[in-house]
Amino acid sequence: MGGDRTIRETLRGWAFLAPLAVFILGFVFVPVAGTFIDSLHREVTFLPRAFIGLGNYRSLSSDPWFWQSLRFTVLFVLVSVPLELVLGMAFALLLHRPSRARGALRACVLLPWAVPAAVSGRVFELVCNFQYGPANYIAERLGLTVGPVNWLGSAWGAFFALVAGDTWKTAPFVAVLFLAGLSAIPGDLYRQAAVDRAGPLQRFTRITLPLLRPVVVVALLFRTIDALRVFDLVFVLTRGGPGGSTTSLSLYGYDAFAGGDVGYGSAVSVVLFLVAFALSAAYVRIGRFGRGLS
Amino acid sequence: MRMRAIFRVLCAVSAFLAAAAPPSPAGAITFAVGGAPSEFDQWERLAREFEGKTGIRVELLRQPTDTGLRRQGLSVSLQARGSSPDAFLMDVAWLAQFAASGWLEPLDPFLGKEGCAGREAFFPRMIDAVDTYDGRVAALPVYVDGGLLYYRKDLLEKYGLPGPPRTWDELLRYSEVVQRGERRSRPGFYAFVWQGAQYEGLVCDFLEFAGASGEFGVENGAVVIDTPRNREALRFMRDLIGKYGISPPNTYxxxxxxxxxxxxxxxNALFERNWPYAFALHESRGSPVRGKTGVAPLPGWSPGGGAASLGGWHAGISRFSESKPESAKFLCYLASYDTQKDLARRLGWNPARRDVYADPELLAKNPHFPELRAVFENARPRPxxxxxxxLSAILQRxxxxxxxxxxxxxxxxxxxxxxxxxxxxxxx
Known part of the structure; x- marks a missing residue:
């Protein structure tokens, strides 16, 4: 009787899972496997398809633009993600304090996250504009520069403009995650800490950070994967320029697809997938998911 | 409740599939076009007129303005061997890729018959070199583009300069004189603007700076690009921005x-390198340079040595179309004298047919047409x-x-x- 019920429950569980499983199979596994298979072929629109094993990967390894785009992408992740996490944490701590303006403030901070990346790319293009961008106006007013500066005109300038654009847009997202985490921490802990005469810094490092760790890891995971795949912002703001210095891996793969070489573009996508997968696995391990708090 | 949800999902999915491949009803064809809103209006009008004459309905598939996005959209449906669109417009730069991929139906059987223009109606450089692939006509030119030099007639006069420059050295000299004078009242004045950003247009400009002897191609399997003439052209382009300072720092x-x-x-400028489309806009109502703009062939390293990069859009029929004869009729209609004249008059597009350039009505409205014709006769296609x-992506970077x-x-x-x-x- 009881066993019967468990089987029924199990079956029912599977039935509920089935649509999701079909969805993931159809929309995640099949395309990923297809991309991998394509990457092992000479899959070019204007040539007959042929199996070439690791040929595309061998070409990648001797392609200076592949290494350039990998270098750019990794550097972009290393600079923008920590910045977003620190800023997001600062926002979250500020917004967590009870205040009459809290609702309005939260809405303000969240606004950039609601803006599509392509739009924020255009906004930053305008900000950096040589002729009439406010960046030049402000820098000159503050006495930092003499005459207009072409901000997007150097490799470093373009890189930091992209980092700024990405941080502006996604720090609010991180802040929302952290806010949710903060509100789950019981207030008693802070009251006890106050009794023990713990200062604000101590309370932050001994209570807030440890209890927030799972949320931090989730934010880190989301932001890293997203930053690795950066495409829209680059496509709109710099299109990989100047001189190809800000070509991201996604943009490089897109270039290959657009030029008719599906196999080569697939190989770039597979590399990107592997990097993202390895980093995610590392984070999940570091984050020690499934071991509970404390 | 749940059934309704499932039904909704099914509806959404089928709507999505239907939108991805709209089937053309019998006696109708789908034609993919992109561009500015004003261009869509003209396409709608042409489609209606064509239907009135032949009874064949033309459904327009709207594409974005960006040529890269347009190529992507088309190549996805062609790679999937979809029967829609039946026909489409192509940028001159993708023709070879589409033809070599076997996506274009040869048009030879339709040309010169039943009121359709023959090969001889078009610029030979276009129909023979660009539209013919493997000995067969793969597309018909709809309009042609070539790089031009726009100049401010009033400013040349003001500084006593004789006329548009014929060589790059003259351009440089004129620029320095005018810029020095104009800067007094306009600090943001730069004498010469051209396309320097990292995109396809940069390749066109680069080849034009290299002039008639500009070299880019593949000969017997060897890439030709690193030549003395090209190096000199590139140094000149860099110096226009840096050393001479007559092109703005944000050019690139x-x-x-x-x-x-x-x-x-x-x-804000004396000279401009651009495609012919700019003329109508410079002359439009409210434009500060209205009536002050002149058009000339691009300078060269010696007088008459300049050359324009060839641009323009071409129409082809999908190999996978199920209405090829109807599509061919529509293409022939686009290439007819009346349609070509109509498009030139309404949109300022440069006809792909040679005879339209002698049309008295057009000449009265566009006195610069004979000059344009000479530019297109000599324009050089990219490889x-x-x-x-x-290759272009590498060169751009x-x-x-x-x-x-x-x-x-x-x-x-x-x-x-x-x-x-x-x-x-x-x-x-």
């Missing part, structure tokens, strides 16, 4: 067609290779890097040659 980051056009149109866009000072012109072109060679060996 921002300047594409529209940025260049607005810069000139606001009265017609199926893997052209892969290196030329742009040299303009930004990240590399020297010598380093840029030698690296470009090396990397392009790897592409050529991969696809040959």
């Amino acid at each position: 980051t921002d300047m594409r067609e529209e940025e260049v056009r607005t810069f000139f149109q606001e009265g 017609l290779l199926p893997y052209y866009s892969r 290196h030329v742009n890097a040299a303009l930004s000072g990240m590399s020297t012109p010598e380093e840029a072109l030698s690296a470009a040659r090396r990397e392009m060679q790897a592409i050529v060996s991969r696809y040959r």
